[in-house]
Amino acid sequence: MRRVAIRVAAFAAFAFSAHAFAAETQFVLITHAPDSDPFWNVVKNAIKDAGQDFGVTVSYRNPPNGDLADMTRILEQVAARNYDGVITTIPDFDIVQAPIRKIAAKHIPFITFNSGTERQSEALGALLHVGQREYDAGMAAGELAKAAGVKRFLCVNNNVTNPESFERCRGFGDAIGADFKQSTLDSGNDPTEVENRVFGTLSKRPDVQAILALGPTSAVPSLRAVQQRRLTGKIYFATFDMTPEINRAIAKGTVAFAVDQQPYLQGYIPVAMLAIMKRDKTQDIDQTRKTLLADANFQRRLKLYGLVPQFGPRHVSTGPSFITRDNVELVEKYAGQYR
Template identity: 30%
Template sequence: MSRLVSLTFGAIALSLGATDACAQSGNVGAAVGGYSFEDAAKEHPDTKNFHSADGHLTFAVVTQSAGNGFFDPLYVGATVAGNIIGAEVLLLGSEAPNQDVAREIEILNQIVQDPTIDGIIMTTPQVGAYDDIVRAAAANGIPVATTNSFDGTILNRSSISHTGQDASAAAIAGEALAKCLMERGIESGSIVLPSSTAQGNIEVNDRVTSAFNAIVKTLNDAGKLGAFKVDAGPQNTGIDTNPNDPVAGVVTLFESRGDIVGAFGGDALFTPAIAKASAQLGMTGKICAYGFDLGPAQLDALRSGDLTGVIGQQPFLQGFWPVMQLYLQIDRGISAANLDTRAQLVTRETVGNIGKRYEN
């Protein structure tokens, strides 16, 4: 009886397998237009000789602060994409650990005149600073893609692809900060959002505003807003703090308020500064400290507990996709295919999952 049952099940399995095979017989071998997918999937014969006509594509990636480590996974992503399509990718940027737009533009002005360059990928943290670069690139026949920071007013914006995270993602950290206070039973105090509006980085300004609004909304919805003082400066874009010595600036800010229970930093400059200020003042674990960008300093601060949570922007994608976008623009005529890299909130509990395969 046992053997008969086994044989019966085997026959049913064979019958089901035959049915599945028949269901997969409707292959699509050619497009409705008549061409084959195999031929259409091939690279155009002129692609490798685009612009420089040297038999291979060369793309330049230029950032405003290559010296702080945040852009490392971005450069890795760009390299991976270049390897896939067989393009050379030049990894360039300001050597400074903090934002240095002047140096970035200096590099871009050299690159845009280089006859071997077939495409430019650049960060655009300062609104209005890159129009001449875009104009010169267009005149020289070089396509441009922007990544990381977004300038909505840049010349030919609707024709230029952008890869990055919408600033509204900072609301995730703002909500988490407010919930952290409630979960810890903190009933009152000051929540500060230090920044440097003087840098003219509208992306960071918008992040601070989004985090501020989320903190206020979450506390208000819980009926607790009246007990807290939430301060993001007069325009809700950040309490202006010295960018040349951000740690000292944050320490002074914390000491001046005397009742700090929460803080948020909108970039890779002020997030580590909040962590260091908390450690110096013995506030580690006593305040809800959140920030933006998962650079090495932020990861260390999460592990030590000096930061409670940090928003990551998936920088690997911010390097990978712009290279692929420029390739598609050259080979397929596809342009302005934007990518929102979304956000991930990383905490001390989950920081061990970050950094795998070199992506912060």
């Protein structure tokens, strides 16, 4: 009976400790994205799942209209509080570095993800960066287009306030031997505006052989513009990221491929690693990575959603991979939620 009582007491103490950890551990994730961009719904699902799996509370904050000045104000507010961990994008290093350095100066552990480079992340003092190298992703996409005979393209950029977004256009252009600056269109984020601008550009530039959209926000209205110009099936179309609409277009052959950067991993991994570091009182990235890879919940989610992270010595690469007509069925049911 005494042993049973000890075990019950130990279990109660553990349960109380876990509850206290969850109640007291507060993380915040900040992005540059407007509310209208569906890409970030997957990230939101990921941070919710990671919070549940690792017993932490995660807040999501962003500038509703994608205004980087607004994002800077959010970062300033975060720096003034004592969060247990911060996760942020780096859409424009020069604009956001000052408030992020204030977070670093308070010795708050933070991880960068999605936008920005590994070098920028290190310069700011982040523990690591989780995402894909945008130029490499654009280059890989361009190589596929080059193999299909593409020499001239239109890069539809709905996120021109993010300097890293141009790296996708530049990589694609370098791969096919085209000038990305002359090939890039500032489309804006309003669907009607995107459609009209793409329609107008295709009218003025009948030599365009391919369209590269930098996300579903620009891809879906661009597809409508292509249809209006009666170019469906005649123009090579590729995009970054997925939605159910994009996947249906891939299955039909209207879209050649989508570049998949696995946004679920971009949200899940930073939360999980910060939680492990907080719980185990360590900033040893190698040990934290090993602990994460051994975690049953993480492995279950990787298998369930067909996700493949690439852990380097410090940083984590989540892409690029490509969704084509050959494999779209494998991810179609999770598009917009977990893929």
